[in-house]
Amino acid sequence: MKANPPDSSPPTVIAVDAMGGDYAPGEVVRGAALVSLTTTIHTLLVGDPDQIKHHLQENEHNPAQIVIIPTDQWITNEDHPREAIMHKPRASMLIAAELCGQKQAHGLVSAGNTGAYVLSVARHIPRLPGIHKTAIAAVYPTQNVQRRHDPFALLLDVGANVHCSVDDLVKFALMGKIYASDVKGVANPTIALLNMGKESHKGGDILTRTYAELERLEGLNFVGNIEGNEIMKGLADVVITEGYVGNIVMKTIEGIAETLQHLGRYAFKHRFIWMLGLIALSGGIRQLKQVTDYSEYGGAPLLGFQEIVIKAHGRSKAKAISNAIKVAAKTHRDGVCAKIAAEVAKFMTDNPEKNSLT
């Protein structure tokens, strides 16, 4: 991503939970420092001021673009999301979400506890009109290495919810379409429904009705059902599923990457030829790992809120954090939340019978 040329428009401000993530606050602060040197983005770093100052002192940065928002509480990965939100009212991710909800920031980034993050955001940032369930969209690379446009695809929801209604899944499709257009630069991204077979009647009542609804919708490039083995093939730009299934699928893929790495360690001790194989194949394994390892493309958006919210992977280092901040800023500048709101509003106008659900 290129740095923005300096201009007269007010800077984009991103609130960052400096205390969230396996390598926080050090790598988060380093990520913000990188952003301050290469872009015009301003970041609000929410967290322990002493630690943040310490890491800023150690890393070159532009102090004019970084503001420290001090707090003495933060949520760890071990915390139970609902209890943490209740007992840590000054937690860094809650304050960061509040800054964004109060329009003091244009976007939000955290690499912390996913469940607590979803709750923090839900508390402080309103959902878009017509959206009942927000969705975490995993951005993942497909095997479409030969396609001209970039080979990334979206899978949503991967765990903001458990089960979904037909209306929820249709709105995931609308939100995914707009985000994919923006992220991928594809005018009319292909949308598919994750299912246990190709036929429109597969997968039970909700999926059957969702299929019919998506097929009926004008302006939606719906390509039908896809099965598990097609997720990585890039047959669709946006893959829709309920959070329970999306979460299990994403973690299954993550587990396979781990299994291959485990084989690598095993191989290192036992089979030299396997070790050589793993080194040679590292490009392919990295492709798998990237499914849940967002360092290259800036994290998973939480779609359906009035502001742009990015969940960076827990294992994010400085580069991943800086990409997440840049993606948040770009998504804000492109007006993606407003575009999603317009798409959903159009759907509600065209389908007045759906309004009763709001």
Place this chain on the structure above:
Amino acid sequence: MKANPPDSSPPTVIAVDAMGGDYAPGEVVRGAALVSLTTTIHTLLVGDPDQIKHHLQENEHNPAQIVIIPTDQWITNEDHPREAIMHKPRASMLIAAELCGQKQAHGLVSAGNTGAYVLSVARHIPRLPGIHKTAIAAVYPTQNVQRRHDPFALLLDVGANVHCSVDDLVKFALMGKIYASDVKGVANPTIALLNMGKESHKGGDILTRTYAELERLEGLNFVGNIEGNEIMKGLADVVITEGYVGNIVMKTIEGIAETLQHLGRYAFKHRFIWMLGLIALSGGIRQLKQVTDYSEYGGAPLLGFQEIVIKAHGRSKAKAISNAIKVAAKTHRDGVCAKIAAEVAKFMTDNPEKNSLT
């Protein structure tokens, strides 16, 4: 698997759909021929008599152990299951299922159309008392290469059903327990529920109640929820899930094996070092492929019927077919269906309130 020593007990008879599978009837007939040379198992080969005779002539076999059951209809993978069953009443898999239902065979094997197979079996073989939904159990290798007992695990259901009730899932656990004990030789196999988090309250109403029920059951080695990334790790001997999710997970894993093979072909053209890597890593990739490629361990059982029913993979060659026939025979001799029936009956007696569901 070793050949049975000749003895005076009547032979085990397995009905085989000779026309089902990508390489049928040639490889199916070859599989039966292999079995006739190395075991005392008798097979009933159901299909086109001319083609079966032709392949038998070309392969060494013991004619005393093979009977041809002629028919002029069979179901292809392209056939719509329900329509095929309706319009092809003499289809080879229907006749094979009928032979088994009439006790002319002790077990059943097909590598054909999965949906049509489930329907054929349901038409001719009764379910066990107390079983409302049968389940396809995928047998897959885990990364537990260092454990003393074999590293295989069961995932069920992978597509006989879409959604399941608490009672269905509990009975999958009971059936999986018995089958795993038999296949793996582990006295008290560990059972886990596939979910989107470790905590007992995760995954919505049905999974939460299933968790409580499994935890409460005496004699069941329930180890709690496992997540997608733990499936391949072998943290449990038996993993329980509804068919919709199991099917997507199994196909996702299959898809990753395909992706790695695709990378191999791409690599062959573009990156010699990747090709070397794939050759060196073939053991690891084979481990992934085996999840859905049952050649080594004889196919996926359909659990819940009064007779043993094995679904061999569509791509089965002779060795896989012969293993499927041998597994069916061994499972019959071990009385696994009767043991499952006893386990379910015990559950019904201990939990009389569940009988209202039958």
